[in-house]
Amino acid sequence: MSAGNATLEPLLTWLTLILAQLERTFYKVPGSAVIARYVRSSHQNDPGRTVLELILIVFAVRTLMQSRSRDKSEGKLIKFSEKEIDELIDEWTPEPLSAPLTEWEQRDLASVPVIAGPNGPKPKILSTGKTVINLASYNFAGLAGNEHIKERAIETLRKYGLGSCGPPGFYGTVDVHLELERDIADFLGTESAILYSQGFVTISSVIPAFCKRGDIIVADRAVNFAIQKGIQISRSTVRWYDHNDLKSLEDVLISVEKDRRKRGTPITRRFIITEGIFERDGEIVDLPKLIELKHKYKYRLILDESISFGSVGRTGRGLTELYNVPASQVDMLVGSVANGLCSAGGFCAGSTIVTEHQRINGTSFVFSASMPPLLAVAGSEGISFLRNTPSALTSLQENVRAVRAVLEKTEGIAVVGHRASPIVHFHLKIPCIANGSANGIATNPTTVMPPPTGPSFDYEAEEKILQDIVDDALANGVFITRAKRLRGQEMVETRPTVRIVVTAALTKKEIEKAAGVVKGSVAKVLGKRKA
Amino acid sequence: MAILTASRSPCSLSPSPRSQDPFWVKKRYSVTQLPPITVTSHLSTVHEAEVHSRSRTITRTPTPVHSVTPSKTSGDSVLDESDDHNLHAALTSEKTSNTVQSEFGHCANQSYRYISQHNPDKPVAEDEIEEPPYYILFTTYFSYLLLVVIGHLRDLLGKRFAKSSFIDLMIHDGYAPLVSDFQSFYARRLVQRVNDCFYQPISGVAGRTILVYDRYSEDFNRTQTYTGTTTRALNISSYNYLGFAQAHGSYADAVEESIKRYGVSACGTRLEGGTCDLHRIAEALVARFIGTEDALICSMGFATNSTFIPALVGKGCLVISDEHNHASARIGVRQSGACVRMFKHNDMGSLEELLREVISQGQPKTHRSWKKILVIVEGLYSMEGTMVNLPKIIELKKKYKFYLFVDEAHSIGALGPHGRGVADYFNVPPSSVDVLMGTFTKSFGAAGGYIAGPKLLINSLRMHGHSGPHAEAMAPPVLMQIVATTTSIMGVSSVDDLATSKSTSHQPTFKPSTNGVAMSEVEDEYLHPGMVPASALPTWFSIPSSLADGSEARERIRRLAFNARYLRAGLKKLGFITYGHPSSPIVPLLTFNPGKMLMFAQMMRTRKPTPLAVVVIAYPVTPLVTSRVRFCVSASHTKEDIDVVLRACDEIGDILDLKHGKGKRWPIEEIVKRSVELVHSI
Numbered sequence A: 001m002s003a004g005n006a007t008l009e010p011l012l013t014w015l016t017l018i019l020a021q022l023e024r025t026f027y028k029v030p031g032s033a034v035i036a037r038y039v040r041s042s043h044q045n046d047p048g049r050t051v052l053e054l055i056l057i058v059f060a061v062r063t064l065m066q067s068r069s070r071d072k073s074e075g076k077l078i079k080f081s082e083k084e085i086d087e088l089i090d091e092w093t094p095e096p097l098s099a100p101l102t103e104w105e106q107r108d109l110a111s112v113p114v115i116a117g118p119n120g121p122k123p124k125i126l127s128t129g130k131t132v133i134n135l136a137s138y139n140f141a142g143l144a145g146n147e148h149i150k151e152r153a154i155e156t157l158r159k160y161g162l163g164s165c166g167p168p169g170f171y172g173t174v175d176v177h178l179e180l181e182r183d184i185a186d187f188l189g190t191e192s193a194i195l196y197s198q199g200f201v202t203i204s205s206v207i208p209a210f211c212k213r214g215d216i217i218v219a220d221r222a223v224n225f226a227i228q229k230g231i232q233i234s235r236s237t238v239r240w241y242d243h244n245d246l247k248s249l250e251d252v253l254i255s256v257e258k259d260r261r262k263r264g265t266p267i268t269r270r271f272i273i274t275e276g277i278f279e280r281d282g283e284i285v286d287l288p289k290l291i292e293l294k295h296k297y298k299y300r301l302i303l304d305e306s307i308s309f310g311s312v313g314r315t316g317r318g319l320t321e322l323y324n325v326p327a328s329q330v331d332m333l334v335g336s337v338a339n340g341l342c343s344a345g346g347f348c349a350g351s352t353i354v355t356e357h358q359r360i361n362g363t364s365f366v367f368s369a370s371m372p373p374l375l376a377v378a379g380s381e382g383i384s385f386l387r388n389t390p391s392a393l394t395s396l397q398e399n400v401r402a403v404r405a406v407l408e409k410t411e412g413i414a415v416v417g418h419r420a421s422p423i424v425h426f427h428l429k430i431p432c433i434a435n436g437s438a439n440g441i442a443t444n445p446t447t448v449m450p451p452p453t454g455p456s457f458d459y460e461a462e463e464k465i466l467q468d469i470v471d472d473a474l475a476n477g478v479f480i481t482r483a484k485r486l487r488g489q490e491m492v493e494t495r496p497t498v499r500i501v502v503t504a505a506l507t508k509k510e511i512e513k514a515a516g517v518v519k520g521s522v523a524k525v526l527g528k529r530k531a
Numbered sequence B: 001m002a003i004l005t006a007s008r009s010p011c012s013l014s015p016s017p018r019s020q021d022p023f024w025v026k027k028r029y030s031v032t033q034l035p036p037i038t039v040t041s042h043l044s045t046v047h048e049a050e051v052h053s054r055s056r057t058i059t060r061t062p063t064p065v066h067s068v069t070p071s072k073t074s075g076d077s078v079l080d081e082s083d084d085h086n087l088h089a090a091l092t093s094e095k096t097s098n099t100v101q102s103e104f105g106h107c108a109n110q111s112y113r114y115i116s117q118h119n120p121d122k123p124v125a126e127d128e129i130e131e132p133p134y135y136i137l138f139t140t141y142f143s144y145l146l147l148v149v150i151g152h153l154r155d156l157l158g159k160r161f162a163k164s165s166f167i168d169l170m171i172h173d174g175y176a177p178l179v180s181d182f183q184s185f186y187a188r189r190l191v192q193r194v195n196d197c198f199y200q201p202i203s204g205v206a207g208r209t210i211l212v213y214d215r216y217s218e219d220f221n222r223t224q225t226y227t228g229t230t231t232r233a234l235n236i237s238s239y240n241y242l243g244f245a246q247a248h249g250s251y252a253d254a255v256e257e258s259i260k261r262y263g264v265s266a267c268g269t270r271l272e273g274g275t276c277d278l279h280r281i282a283e284a285l286v287a288r289f290i291g292t293e294d295a296l297i298c299s300m301g302f303a304t305n306s307t308f309i310p311a312l313v314g315k316g317c318l319v320i321s322d323e324h325n326h327a328s329a330r331i332g333v334r335q336s337g338a339c340v341r342m343f344k345h346n347d348m349g350s351l352e353e354l355l356r357e358v359i360s361q362g363q364p365k366t367h368r369s370w371k372k373i374l375v376i377v378e379g380l381y382s383m384e385g386t387m388v389n390l391p392k393i394i395e396l397k398k399k400y401k402f403y404l405f406v407d408e409a410h411s412i413g414a415l416g417p418h419g420r421g422v423a424d425y426f427n428v429p430p431s432s433v434d435v436l437m438g439t440f441t442k443s444f445g446a447a448g449g450y451i452a453g454p455k456l457l458i459n460s461l462r463m464h465g466h467s468g469p470h471a472e473a474m475a476p477p478v479l480m481q482i483v484a485t486t487t488s489i490m491g492v493s494s495v496d497d498l499a500t501s502k503s504t505s506h507q508p509t510f511k512p513s514t515n516g517v518a519m520s521e522v523e524d525e526y527l528h529p530g531m532v533p534a535s536a537l538p539t540w541f542s543i544p545s546s547l548a549d550g551s552e553a554r555e556r557i558r559r560l561a562f563n564a565r566y567l568r569a570g571l572k573k574l575g576f577i578t579y580g581h582p583s584s585p586i587v588p589l590l591t592f593n594p595g596k597m598l599m600f601a602q603m604m605r606t607r608k609p610t611p612l613a614v615v616v617i618a619y620p621v622t623p624l625v626t627s628r629v630r631f632c633v634s635a636s637h638t639k640e641d642i643d644v645v646l647r648a649c650d651e652i653g654d655i656l657d658l659k660h661g662k663g664k665r666w667p668i669e670e671i672v673k674r675s676v677e678l679v680h681s682i
């Protein structure tokens, strides 16, 4: 000990000297006495405070350094004097907030029919007062206007009021929401489900809740707009495969794995994202094959059943029922209560881990009010209707066949999609071709663009012709619609189509008659075009 | 039952003294005895209401509210069936004025009213942030540190010795973990400890009181076990500002009628077969309500931001966003592809500085000038209770030529003398804001949101917003709730009926819009278009006269304003630190320490005789140190309800050492007694 002291002695004296020197210079700085007094007094009052202040100083310095380094990384700012800045501000003229609609867009907006009174298989159109046959609204199993559901909704209103007045976390979880979640999980055969208050935002929240930066998403090139937005927000690495082509999917899966091996990076989360029935064209994915691939390459599957839930399978359980695949094989099964059960909202079904994770990380679940209780009850009633009325789905399938039979024989249009799909799209057989080059580049999983398929279409011209068909059908008592697209915002522009939504609420005769009207309108409009 | 006679019983409001109040007598008369009338024939009733209300203002006598008489219990089917709690009788007692006490409390005393309005002679006050003593900050940081260290230790040991419970966090079977342990650390190790404060299921209406399912956890909040019982608690948490969350009363009646007529679903998107006449009617009403040329309605408030902001801005545009903006706006901006910069919360200096920088510098790298700049702010910030300094922003807007987007999710209905939001509060014309967005989830007791603005803009959004072609249209019952509530706030004018309807033409001199059916103490001379013509409403909508003359809703607006100011002022006088604007119905009470926050919620929940349902929020929604309790005051609360809240806070605040505010303190009894003075003093 003493030996140590002896060796330290010169060092200590030197330190004291230095300290004394420092103290003297410190007191020479103007204002330093005040600081010294402050430190001394504060220390006397509260030693803990000194420690805290020291920590705060360290923090402050760190923050300062950080903010400085951030400035640097943002690139150099040009130095301006205040006067120059004022001049620049005066000179700057922003674009208008919104451009006026084009003439075509105006017509498009004005041509959206407004229904007077309740929507259903035979609604009344406000402008004409005429009752029409509805092949535009989602009413697959014929739940719209169901009297029992209305009664239950009124009962719920009288117990729960209308709005829930809070997000699920803050007293917005009403027992009927939990009941609907349980009903959905039971119906599909998954461990649990989580309810979102709008169908569209559901999948755009589910995807970023799991897929983070650095994760890998392999997705179909023709996924719907909501999925596109979800993928965009996730910031994951995306690889694309050809629309509904599982061979192409497998190629991509192999190449991703090869890529990973080559780089020697550790395993990250990998997801396949696709739709059950494609909203865009009514194609149906081969689910058993998809499940096989997912297991083989160890991917998780996010399946959007917004169209197929409530519309295919013996009792409307969707694709898993159609193909007799247990729903628990799909990791995140997303569906729409609004479309499939004629209510509102959407859900994600899966394991408890999957749903519980979303209760903290599903942005539009956490940061939005839960759906009105009476709409949740309407959803539950819809499920029990589907369970008890398999005949609804049988007649839906018959009606689908009837519609397709008529349309497939119609000249001038091409009916696309799977024959079991309750949404039937058709586009013009002879395209309107725009001048210019092809609309794609070589097939490549890193881009969403499909391989070139020939000349690009004149979208607006085709839309106009299809709208003429729609308008003519409406004038003749059949309500159909173009599949509306956000042109310019979609990742890939798709060929304009007319979309027919088949419903079980109409008899086969009525459906055939309606399809006949559409056939007539097509013939009329296309006939005029030739002439 | 014993508590009913206790003098401090909060919610037992006596019917007897009230019946001497001419206001109450009239009101009861007009609502329960008059048959509901249809729009086309209500002119004479409106007039009658005017006469009544005039006489009411003259003969008004303040009601003693503190006197307590046991309330009689009447069979209310809704609450009887599931509720055996002892508060039941008190809270659900009589059904007066077509409303139920458990949903909407009665408060007849006209002095418990306030008109929330900015005083134009005074500058807009800066938000003052009161700082707690250092030891509070120190212990708060320390407790987080402790939680983090313990959490990591548990992870470390757990992964070694209890592999099975960590299987989901590790690579297994060739799959990467669904959620990495790093991402879920916060949820597992911090949130789980306070989990019993969140996601508590309820039953019934989230009105003045709320029926909460009892539950407990045996495994440290990993799972919750439900006992099957419920507890009725005073609800100071729901966004039910104007108290429109009601299963009974005229609004629910209107909704019931709409279900009978329209069913429950719109069955499609707005552009593809889901638009019905009720959408048009509601949109026109909302435009009128806000005071803009046009408005659009979206079926979800979150989606109103996240799907329409991308239609406003895109590449080459800049969004300047308040740092406390709601997640929905952030998602919307991210989807739009525009650049984003943030400014310090509600700090106009910081905003101006940023504006000068970004306009002079232009776009990053290229230094090209921005196509447009959109400033996104909220009217009332949901976590802070602060109010945007709208006059200053509008001044800046003139100079810097940016576009202004105000999210009025919380402020619409809740602020301003006419319930028309921040613009109304500051008395600036709504047209001085480019895009007015808001939601119906809060003040209106409905769901969904709107965007209001010039027709050109709204039509462009209808076509280019994501919701138009892709999201389900709003359901008819929800639309009807919006129609009924906005109508009642605006009041129905019959001016244009005079021209069309012969049956009413015998009263040509009656001009409600200038006379002010409203018999309010202040003369109505404001910029918003006032009443709604009857022709703008569904023909089948039968409106009780108290709704048609706007008096019912006006009461709500003023009660809310009183309650909001009273709670805030009371908490201040008790010595608590609160954030936000004096008129804000959102009142955050700072607890700082996360442990205290948890305790506070639990003590409130289990409090006798009146349990209170409160919302607590902590990091990451708030900054790390400022964990808080957030009260949301409602018009459905009575003054006595606020007394209860204050008393509870007083006691719990002492136990948990939460009173760190500066300024003079009053004892609780004095606060309760001098409440009116207090409300007018801040």
Ligand SMILES: Cc1ncc(COP(=O)(O)O)c(C=O)c1O
Pocket (backbone or CB within 6 Å): A167, A367, A368, A369, A370, B300, B301, B302, B303, B305, B326, B328, B378, B382, B407, B409, B410, B439, B440, B441, B447, B448, B449
């Ligand atoms: C500022 C703000 N904007 C938007 C929303 C979303 O509204 P909704 O709950 O109706 O989806 C909220 C809700 O909390 C909000 O506070």
